[in-house]
Amino acid sequence: MSEHEPSFSEFKSKSGLKRIASAILYSMAGFKAAWLHEHAFRQELMLAIPGTFIALLLPVSRLEKLALVGVLILVLIVELMNSSIEAIVDRVSLERHPLSKNAKDLGSAAVFLAMSMAFVTWMVIVLPVFWHG
Template sequence: MTEHETQVSEFKSKSGVKRIYSAFFYSMEGFKSAWRSEHAFRQELMLAIPAAIVALLLPVPAVHKLVLIGVLVLVLIVELINSAIEAVVDRISFERHPLSKNAKDFGSAAVCLALLLAAASWAVIVLPLFLG
């Protein structure tokens, strides 16, 4: 291999429509796996679904509904990324290591920030409806 060539994984997807088709089914497998094996994802999804319905029913502008639902989706996205980080770390080794701990803690901190943003967004948009 020359200096300017890069290795490409044999698992790298193809291009074109087939790539889009495959990516969709890989995503569905990811959702199924997260549902089966990730307790936090299940809990957050079971909170996000009714909350999204509530957001749609609230007497607020459409952009506020989008924000309320968007922050819920953001929590799910960050949780999936956190789960992916944890899976990769565990794949490498179950042995305790400071860098493994950092990776997992960083992912957890990202989820925490997403949850705080969601809570703040809901508070700013929904509380005024009840307070006056």
């Protein structure tokens, strides 16, 4: 970095309520983009919404309800991050490259782990509700 280059992003100059308002608007734009352009996000959201209601209605502790809803939100968060990685890789170049493949595969692996954690959490908490065995 040369001595004339700023050590911070000029896009980070907002503060206070203006920054919070901008952050909310950017977040809403991100949710809209994910809904419009990311099929996997739509699928996961359509599972997370009823899953949240089911979790809240189950006869389990508040902490277990939090875990059930939390892992659903975790899947959405990781999917959004994966979509961000894919968009950046595609922005840099659409040509096939081993590093691009690795970046996309690593993002996909992160989503897989989040989904696996969600599945196991739901099984551990919900199965005993129905099988008192």
